[in-house]
Amino acid sequence: MDIVAAVSRGIRMPMQLETCQLQEPKDEEVLVRLVATGICHTDMAMRDHKIYPIPHPAVFGHEGGGIIERVGRGVTTVKTGDHVVLSFGFCGHCQACGDHHPSYCSHFDDFNFHGTRGDGTTPISQHGQPVSFFQAQSSFATHTVCDERHVVLMPKEVPLDLLCPLGCAVQTGAGGVINSLGMKFGQSIAVFGTGSVGLCALMAAKMIGASEIIAIDRNSQRLALAKELGATATIDTREEPVVEAMKRLIPGGVDFTFETTANMALLRQATEVLARRGVCGFVGGIPAGTEVTLDVEWMMTGGRTFRGIILGDSDPKSFLPKMAKAIANGSFPIDKIITRYPFERINDAIADSESGRSIKAVLQFTA
Template sequence: MKITAAVARATAAPLSLESLEIEAPRDGEILVRVVATGICHTDIAMRDQTYPVPQPIVLGHEGAGVVEAIGRGVGKVAPGDHVVMSYNSCGSCDSCHEHRPNYCHDFFQHNFAGVRHDGSTALRRGGEVIHANFFGQSSFATHALCHERNVVKVRNDVPLELLGPLACGIQTGAGAVINSFALRPGETIAVFGVGSVGLSAVMAARVAGATTIVAIDTNAQRLALAQTLGATHVVDAKTQDAIAAIMAATGTGTTYALETTAIPRVIRTAIESLAPRGTCGILGASTLDTEITLNAMHLMTAGRSLRGIIEGDSTPDVFVPRLIELFRQGRFPFDKLVTFYPFDRINDAIHDAETGKVVKPIVRM
């Protein structure tokens, strides 16, 4: 069938809206009519070849829509179901068997290769191959093919156009707090960088009962938003010493620090803001050769920890519906992060995300 998709054809260049052909779903695949898609900084990084995905390619990995058709063997969803599309995984490695698909041993092949596992792609423009299957979906399009493993059925009494970002950026920040850290009431956290991921972590920390939530950024508007969403303290890193401010707020440092920027000096600051036995999680998309310099004695002698976090240690089939229920109860107001754009303004949405004008853009198809 014919679809319209935003195609990345050159590094750092605007996406082009094009008419493409998409295949019917194969065994285990699901054709989704995309209602809306969130824009994540990972999409921008892949457009700019921070990680060399093949081009031309249709990006997009926070899609929400309605199932139109299913391939043989699909039992999780049926035509007409409302779904969000999350990251893909192999289903057969040790991590997947142990219900940790976010650490799938073949994560990069299933999410960044731009082709199915057999090397094929579902998109064409006449005789030209267009790479697809980005995060198992390529949802910068009016229709997307996803897989049974990375589709999440959601209730149909919440606005579907809002839900796509739950499948990546928002579950990454919230999941880091709730799943990775398992933050308990009375504990403390510092969040470095309060874009959509960091603000999701702030909201989750409030839900989990943190008594001190410190938000650190250089964007005054985002710091003000962080306060409305649950931050007890904010630090403008342009004018304040973040470590001194955190120590003043906590006395000994925080139980947890979450670093979302992937900037090495900020990662070091996050670690140095920890209390004894504290844990720092890093989840920003860095370049492949990014290195971190740490003070080994500071880390070792007080039992501090540093760990990487992918997708908030979330199993999307479980965690996304939980976030939706928290939203319905008014306890996780992620809609306050969102700005909507029509699909034909996708490049404006990307620009506004890059420049910090908006927190979480969503394009409506």
């Protein structure tokens, strides 16, 4: 079938809305009409080959929300008319997948970053030539096909433009706090970076009942929003060094730090403000080969932990419906960080995301 997709043809090049051809769903796949999709900095990083050299032309997008229009013969968990959020790809049979940690799938890169379904094929083409498929969904398009494993059933009463960020930003930020760090009521956290992932982490900490939530950034408007969303204190890095400011606020250190900026100097500081037995979790599109130095004595004698996090250690089928309920009942006010754009303005939305004018840009599709 013909679809309209935002096709990326080169590094830093604007995306163009073009007609492409989409294959019919295979036995284990579903056809989804997109209603909304979020924009993530990973989309631009992949476009620009900062993480992996995914072949151009490509259709990016990995925070899709839509309605199922057709299902393959082998599909059993969803049906036509269901509202779904699209998540990352995984094989479903390696040890990590079997342990309900699919974000650490042994074949994660094959399913998400190599431009195919994971089997060397792509469902998108143009004039008979393949177009790269991204993160098991390529949601910068009016329609897509996804494996049944990679769609998560959502309540129809909650708008999909609120739910689509579950696919990455919420999964990474909130999942990082809830699943990866295992934060509990009354514990403390410092969040480095108040973009969409950092603010999702902050909202999750507030939802859990954290005693102290410190938001750290150099953007005063973002820090003001962080206070509105539940930060008990903020640190503007332009005005005061982070470590000194943290010692003033919480002399003994925090139980957790969550670093989202992929800045190695800040990542080092995120370990330096930990309390004894504290945990530093870090996320972000960090290029291969990047190194950071740590004070080993500080880490070891205090029993501190330093750990990387991919997509919040989430098992999407179980975690995302819980977060959808939190959005529905108002305890996770994601609408506060969303700016909506029509699909036709995708390049404006990308520019606003890159400049920081929008925290979480969401594209909306006309029916």
